[in-house]
Amino acid sequence: MWTRSRQLALLTARQQAVLNAVVFQLAWLLCVLGGNLVALPVTAGALALHLWLSAHRGAETRMLLAAIMVGLLCDTVLINSGVLLTPGMLPPLWLLCLWPLFASTLGLALRWFRDRLPAAAVGGLVFAPMSYFGGSRIAGIELLTPEWLALLMIGLAWSLVFPLLILIHRRLLP
Numbered sequence: 001m002w003t004r005s006r007q008l009a010l011l012t013a014r015q016q017a018v019l020n021a022v023v024f025q026l027a028w029l030l031c032v033l034g035g036n037l038v039a040l041p042v043t044a045g046a047l048a049l050h051l052w053l054s055a056h057r058g059a060e061t062r063m064l065l066a067a068i069m070v071g072l073l074c075d076t077v078l079i080n081s082g083v084l085l086t087p088g089m090l091p092p093l094w095l096l097c098l099w100p101l102f103a104s105t106l107g108l109a110l111r112w113f114r115d116r117l118p119a120a121a122v123g124g125l126v127f128a129p130m131s132y133f134g135g136s137r138i139a140g141i142e143l144l145t146p147e148w149l150a151l152l153m154i155g156l157a158w159s160l161v162f163p164l165l166i167l168i169h170r171r172l173l174p
Contacts, residue, residue, distance in 0.1 A: 071099025124158030
């Protein structure tokens with residue numbers, strides 16, 4: 001039987017960060033490509049692995065739930081303001097699944113941002129629009145036209161959301 005210290009000792013911190021980044025990227029792609037039918041089992045599997053490797057399962061679980069709430073609010077605002085053009089007023093399940101997947105990277109692959117909130121704001125401003133743009137192309141979601149305006153609005157939202165998620169993570173996890 002695997003003990004907690006033994007399973008954590010299997011991977012160095014760097015290996016955990018790399019594994020975390022690879023699992024996130026793969027899960028992101030599968031959720032976007034596969035839609036709602038694929039997103040739930042892929043997300044459950046990725047998060048189960050994340051929690052299995054975590055030394056702080058309870059706090060990590062609370063972080064993942066907080067990210068779902070933040071994501072639901074953020075994407076609902078983007079949808080209802082016309083930035084993301086999807087059927088309905090709420091984000092599709094596959095899009096919502098991306099939020100806890102992203103949150104799972106905050107303590108590992110994206111740990112560098114933990115004490116660099118201004119860098120996180122810039123990272124959100126620059127990288128989130130690229131993710132949404134790529135995801136919209138793969139999943140067939142339309143963006144507000146002109147697209148540059150939609151991407152700017154997404155970036156501005158994420159310049160607030162990414163630091164907020166880091167602050168929540170810092171509060172919940174050591």
